[in-house]
Amino acid sequence: MNLFNNLTGKQHGGYSRLQNGGKATAAFKTAADCSTFLLLFTVLIFCVLKFLFGDIKYVLVPFLLIFFLGLLYKLQDRLLYHPEMPANSSLYVPFPSHLPHEILRLKTEDGEELHGYFIKKQENGSTSPTVLYFHGNAGNAGSPCTLPLNTICGCNVLVVDYRGYGKSTGCPSEEGLYIDGKTCIEYLRTRSDVDPNKIILFGHSMGGAIAIHLAAMAHGEEYRIAALIVENTFTSIPDAAQHVFRGILPGISKLPIVCYKNKFMSIDKIAKVNVPILFICGDKDEILDPNMTRILRNASDNSHTIFVRVPKGSHNDTWCVSHSYYKCVSAFLAKVFNEDIVLQNRSTEQASMEDILIDKPTSELVLTWKSEIIAT
Structure with a gap:
């Protein structure tokens, strides 16, 4: 920690x-x-x-x-889109030098080149889950929050710079980012050391909107995924704009949706996601309304969901202020890939359907679908 x-x-x-x-x-x-x-x-x-x-x-x-x-x-x-934030993000992309990894250059269907990393689990990587991680609207593929997905959760991890970000070519756009995500899924399914039945989409903030879009479209064998994880994301760009600019442009709520160039209408897509979903929300998110994550959960029409609240989590640090964050992710993945196995020697019926305060080691953590968890 x-x-x-x-x-x-x-x-x-x-x-x-x-x-x-x-x-x-x-x-x-x-x-x-x-x-x-x-x-x-x-x-x-x-x-x-x-x-x-x-x-x-x-x-x-x-x-x-x-x-x-x-x-x-x-x-x-x-x-x-802020590919220049933090400073020098387009020049310097940190890489996980202490972990086995490959530097990638992926070609998209519209001719852009995406830079990224594939971090491979050292043991049993070909049978382990693989997380495709989508970062927010700033930064690049060097986000440190992806490393524990490998070291703690035991997953292979693929993370790329969106077009126009980091060392990738092009300019960002809503449709372009969807193409970038699709390119990554296609790439993972070509790797012999990746189990195509264990691909998880994980999106933070704007990345959550990309992940939701891809998960909603992933009904065919070509783009099939196993699960979806979203953290501190929004219902749509119009909703997010109303919240972010409420003190500067009070009339923005009257703006017709046709005036929005980028819409990212996750609220209209989440009900089409038919794989298990883990929703993670930092209660102290200072950028987006934390209730947006809950609204998405309520609109999901999915019986295989888990909602995790991080009381001290702000927009960018939810992953590192909770000792239980990756415990919850690990327990979610264990439930997704083998429901007959729980991380404690007792049946899932004994777990509460109400709020569960996570203060136990991972080996004692049991999750039930439709539960809400407080991760301290």
């Missing part, structure tokens, strides 16, 4: 740029970057409207509306 505590202060994903008053700064900087193009475009629109209608009073309102909506649409990518 000392390693985890030392890493707590590092911004390794999520909406880092929007913290500590950075929302307005980022918005104004992005608006300035976009203004030249939009000014020329809207001047052209103004001239067209003036030619068609003549009277200035019939031109000014639509002109300003078009300018505002165009500016908002143009700057959305800059507000959502």
Whole structure:
């Protein structure tokens, strides 16, 4: 846990740029970057409207509306995707030098090249679960939270830089990130040392939306997965924007969904996920509304779910402030892959369906579907 505590202060994903008053700064900087193009475009629109209608009073309102909506649409990518955060993330991607790993370059169907790592379990790797990890909207494949998935949970781990992030090529977009995720699943299914029946999708924050999308689409043999894990994620970008910018743009809730370039509508997809789901939520998430994770769980229409609350967890450090975090992940995986085996010598019927305070060693932890767990 000392390693985890030392890493707590590092911004390794999520909406880092929007913290500590950075929302307005980022918005104004992005608006300035976009203004030249939009000014020329809207001047052209103004001239067209003036030619068609003549009277200035019939031109000014639509002109300003078009300018505002165009500016908002143009700057959305800059507000959502932060491959430059933390500083030098596009130049330096930490790698797990102390663990057996491969440096990968994966080609996507639309010609981009994804950089990433495959961390292999040292013993019985070909029969162990494999976690495909999706990081948040900042950072890169070097996030330290993936390492315990190998060292503690006993999984192979694949993590990549999204397009436009780290050492990958291209520019991020919602559809592009879905293609990146699909590329990773296809790659894992080509490896002879990966059990194709034990692939788990794990997404943090924006990565949770990518994982949910892929899990909802994974009904065919080609993209089949075994389980889904999401942590501190959101119901949709419109919902997240309303929460993040509620103090700056109070009228954002009135904005039609068509005005959102990136939507990530997880709330509409979660019910289509038919594999076991582990929902993890940090109660002290300072970026997203923690209730969004619970809303997703309630909308999942899935009898094989487990909900884990981390009372001290904020948006980026939930994984390292709880001694029980990876115990819960390990117990979830044990339940997914062998329901006849529990981690304690007693039947699952003896486990409470109410909140369970996790203060026991992993070997004594029993999970039941539809339970809610408090991980201290």
